[in-house]
Amino acid sequence: MSRSTAAGADRVWSVSEHLDNILRQLRPLEPIELQILDAQGCVLVEDVMVPVSLPPFENSSMDGYAVRTTDTQGASGEHPAVLTVIGDVAAGSGEPPAVGPGEAARIMTGAPLPPGAEAVVPVEWTDGGSGEAGPVTGMPAASRTPGASSGEVRVYRQVEAGAHVRARGSDVAAGELALAAGTVLGPPQIALLAAVGRAAVRVRPRPRVVVVSTGSELVPPGEALGPGRIHDSNSYMLTAAARDAGAQAYRVGAVADDAETFRATVEDQLIRADLVVTSGGVSVGAYDVVKEALGEEIEFRTLAMQPGKPQGFGFVDAGARAEPPTTDAAAEDEEAAAEPERTPLVALPGNPVSAYVSFELFVRPAIRTLMGVEPVHRPSLRAVCTTAVASSPKGKRQFLRGRHEAAAGTVTPVGGAGSHLVGALAHANSLIVVPEDVTEIAAGSEVDVVLLD
Numbered sequence: 001m002s003r004s005t006a007a008g009a010d011r012v013w014s015v016s017e018h019l020d021n022i023l024r025q026l027r028p029l030e031p032i033e034l035q036i037l038d039a040q041g042c043v044l045v046e047d048v049m050v051p052v053s054l055p056p057f058e059n060s061s062m063d064g065y066a067v068r069t070t071d072t073q074g075a076s077g078e079h080p081a082v083l084t085v086i087g088d089v090a091a092g093s094g095e096p097p098a099v100g101p102g103e104a105a106r107i108m109t110g111a112p113l114p115p116g117a118e119a120v121v122p123v124e125w126t127d128g129g130s131g132e133a134g135p136v137t138g139m140p141a142a143s144r145t146p147g148a149s150s151g152e153v154r155v156y157r158q159v160e161a162g163a164h165v166r167a168r169g170s171d172v173a174a175g176e177l178a179l180a181a182g183t184v185l186g187p188p189q190i191a192l193l194a195a196v197g198r199a200a201v202r203v204r205p206r207p208r209v210v211v212v213s214t215g216s217e218l219v220p221p222g223e224a225l226g227p228g229r230i231h232d233s234n235s236y237m238l239t240a241a242a243r244d245a246g247a248q249a250y251r252v253g254a255v256a257d258d259a260e261t262f263r264a265t266v267e268d269q270l271i272r273a274d275l276v277v278t279s280g281g282v283s284v285g286a287y288d289v290v291k292e293a294l295g296e297e298i299e300f301r302t303l304a305m306q307p308g309k310p311q312g313f314g315f316v317d318a319g320a321r322a323e324p325p326t327t328d329a330a331a332e333d334e335e336a337a338a339e340p341e342r343t344p345l346v347a348l349p350g351n352p353v354s355a356y357v358s359f360e361l362f363v364r365p366a367i368r369t370l371m372g373v374e375p376v377h378r379p380s381l382r383a384v385c386t387t388a389v390a391s392s393p394k395g396k397r398q399f400l401r402g403r404h405e406a407a408a409g410t411v412t413p414v415g416g417a418g419s420h421l422v423g424a425l426a427h428a429n430s431l432i433v434v435p436e437d438v439t440e441i442a443a444g445s446e447v448d449v450v451l452l453d
Contacts, residue, residue: 013301013311014436015397019362022313026344028372029274031202036193039185041246042203043373048179050196053169058113060089062164063139065104065126065153066096066117072158077134080154085129088149089114106139106149113165120164127154172196184246184373207370209247210273211238214262214280214289215350218254233422234279234355238348241359242277245367255289257281263293266316270343274370277363280350282310290347298347304436306398307354311362312347352422357399357431360452383411383449385432389441392434401428404449411449429453 013021031045060066066089075081083104089096089111096114099105104121105114106129113120128136129151172178178196179189185203193201218232219225232254242249252269255262266276281290282300290312291300298314346366348358360378368376383404392398401424402411411432415424433448434441441447 011302013303015303015305015361018301018303018311018313019365022344022346022362022366023369023376025315026366026369029204029207029370031204033200033202034205035200036185036190036198039201039203040187040190041206042185043371044179044181044183044185044201044203045372046202047177047181048193048196048198048201050172050174050176050178052197053174054171054195055166055168058168059091059166060107060109060111060113060120060164061166062120062122063109064107064120064122064124064164065155066099066107066114066120067104067155067159068099068101068116069118069159069161071102071104072119072121072155075155075158077156080127080156081158083153083155085150085153104153104155106153118161119159121155121157121159122164125155125157125159127156129153182373204370204372206246206248207274207367208272209239209242209249209275209277209367210252210269211235211242211249212252212262212265212269212276212278213238213254213350214257214278215254216256220253233352234350237352237356238277238279238359238363241356241364242367245364246371246373247275247367257289259289259292262289266293266345270317270341273343275363275366276316276343276345277348277359278312278345279348279355282312282347282349294345294347298345300347304396306393306396307351308349308358308361308399309354309396310349311358312345313362314345315342316345317342353401353425356425360431360450361399378450378452380433380448380450382446383409385441385445385447386410386412386443388443389413389432389434392439392441394439395436397436398434399450400432400434401425402430402432402449403428404430404451411447 034042067083071083072081083102086099086103086105087097089105089107091108091110093111096112097105099114099116105117107120123139124135124137126135128139130136135156178192183189213232213235217229219229221231235251235254239249239251250272252265255265269276278290281288294316297316298312300310300312303309303311346363348355365376389400401414403414404411411430413432414428429452431450431452433450
C-alpha cells in the first residue's frame with residue numbers, strides 16, 4: 001500500500017497544513033568552511049571579529065601634498081605658501097620621508113601619512129609643482145615627470161589638522177564585531193571579510209536544488225515543435241526561482257512519461273541534491289509518472305487551493321528499490337548498519353501557473369529553511385483591489401496573479417484564473433490571496449497580497 005493511500009487519499013489538506021508538514025521535517029544544512037568567494041549567498045554561522053583596525057594606519061583620502069598645518073596658515077591665491085617638496089609617498093611604498101618645517105611630501109590616495117605631517121592639501125589647491133600661476137586640476141604621471149617629486153609647490157589654501165586624512169580605525173576598530181552569525185554574504189560583506197583578512201568562513205552552504213520536469217509532450221526551447229508538443233518552460237522557471245531563493249540550482253532535461261526512466265533520473269541526481277523539485281505527473285491521470293515511480297515514498301495530497309490542488313512531499317534515496325542479493329556477508333552487515341541518505345522531494349503540478357504558485361508557497365520556504373535564513377516567506381501586506389473578483393471557489397484558498405502598485409497601495413488582477421496562462425504570469429509581481437470562505441471580492445476592497453519581487 002502506498003503512503004498516499006495509507007494516509008487517506010480522500011483527505012483534503014489546507015495550504016497551512018501542507019506547508020507546516022514540509023517545514024517540520026526539514027533542518028538547516030550542516031555548516032562547512034568555504035573560501036569567501038565560494039561563500040557568496042551563504043549564511044554565516046559564526047561571528048567574525050575585526051583582528052586589525054581599518055584602516056590600519058593614517059592615510060590620505062586625496063591626491064595632494066602632506067604638510068604641517070602651520071606652514072599653510074594664511075595661504076591664499078594672492079599669497080601662496082611656498083613649500084619644499086621632499087619626495088613622493090605612494091600607496092604601498094616603503095617608509096615615507098619625514099616632513100619638517102617648510103616641507104611637503106607629494107602623497108597619493110591611500111598612502112600612509114608621513115611622520116611630521118598633520119594634513120593633506122588636495123593637489124587642486126596647489127600649482128602641482130609646475131611653477132605656473134594658479135591651481136592645477138591633477139598630477140602628471142610620475143613616469144613622465146620624475147622631477148615633480150622635488151622642487152617647490154605653491155599652496156593656495158590653508159588646511160586644518162586632520163584634513164583629508166583617514167584616521168586609523170575610522171572604518172572599523174580592532175576587536176569590533178565585523179559580521180554577526182546569520183548574515184547572508186553579499187558583495188559588500190565579502191569585501192569586509194577580505195578587508196579584515198579572512199580568506200575563509202564557516203557558513204551554511206546554499207542548498208543544491210535539482211529541478212526535473214516530466215511529460216512526453218515537452219520539447220526544449222530552440223527546437224521545433226511537432227504535433228501535440230509544447231516547449232518545456234517549467235524546468236527553466238523553477239530553476240530560476242530556486243536560484244532567486246538562494247539555492248544552487250540544476251535543471252534536468254524533461255523526462256518522458258515512463259516511470260522507470262523517471263525513477264532512474266531522480267536517483268542519478270541525488271548525489272548532487274539537497275532538495276529535488278519535480279513538476280507534472282502528480283494528478284489522477286493514467287500517465288502521472290511521479291506518482292507511479294515514487295508512490296511508496298512520497299505522500300501525494302489534495303490541497304484546498306487554486307491553482308495547485310495536487311501536491312506531493314516526501315523523502316527519496318537511491319537504495320529504496322530492492323537490490324540483487326549479495327553473497328558478501330561483511331558487505332551485508334555494513335549495508336545494514338549504514339543509514340541511507342534521504343533527500344527531500346517536493347512534487348509540484350505541471351501547469352505552469354500552478355507550479356510557480358506552489359513553488360512560492362512551499363518550495364521557497366523549504367529552500368530558505370535549508371539555508372537557515374530568515375525570513376523564509378515572501379513579504380505580504382494589505383492593498384486595495386482595484387477590480388472586482390466575481391467568483392472564487394468556496395472552501396479553497398485562491399491565489400490570483402496581481403500587479404501591485406506600492407505608491408498607490410493598490411493591486412490589480414492580471415490575466416484569468418487559468419493555470420496555463422504564462423503570459424499573464426510574466427506581468428505579475430504579486431499574488432492576491434482570496435480566503436477559503438470568500439467567494440467574491442468587490443472592487444475597492446482590501447485584500448492580502450504576497451509580494452513576489
